[in-house]
Amino acid sequence: MNFEEKIKELEKKIEHLETQVSRLTISKLPNPQYPYYEWLVSMDIPDGKREMMEHALVILSRRLEKQPIYNSYKSKLPGISSELLYTSTIPNFEDVQIILSSILGLNNRKHVIDLLQAMYNQDKFSKLCRYLLDNVDKA
Incomplete structure (x- = not known):
């Protein structure tokens, strides 16, 4: 895997994490x-x-x-x-x-x-x- 492919993969993972955190924030009960x-x-x-x-x-x-x-x-x-x-x-x-x-x-x-x-x-x-x-x- 070359450097650009690795960057694209990391960008996708970051976007996925942002989406997951956003969903978690919305769906959880306040503490x-x-x-x-x-x-x-x-x-x-x-x-x-x-x-x-x-x-x-x-x-x-x-x-x-x-x-x-x-x-x-x-x-x-x-x-x-x-x-x-x-x-x-x-x-x-x-x-x-x-x-x-x-x-x-x-x-x-x-x-x-x-x-x-x-x-x-x-x-x-x-x-x-x-x-x-x-x-x-x-x-």
Whole structure:
């Protein structure tokens, strides 16, 4: 088998795996212990975007708790205004919605609310999520 044939075979296997994972995702019952992971899978969020989002959430959590954000942790996130992300004020829902929507490519407020609820239920960034969910209607 030559190199091109091997590549074609691998491409077919990858396509088959993608199809199988998609079918599995659709056909399985949600696991209530992992709503955040379920949300990531259902919204087809790649790891790179998840990592950027979680980096932003660490910063937002530190802002909520009025903790310093060290220069070593400050980095430019593509599409996010540094002024919006690194301001010293307590984050509000609207700002967080802009940040998360920009990172994840979401254009629906409900998706952001569902994400925050899923993270809270899985005990991820729970203090920040609870604060934001309690203040959604005030935004």
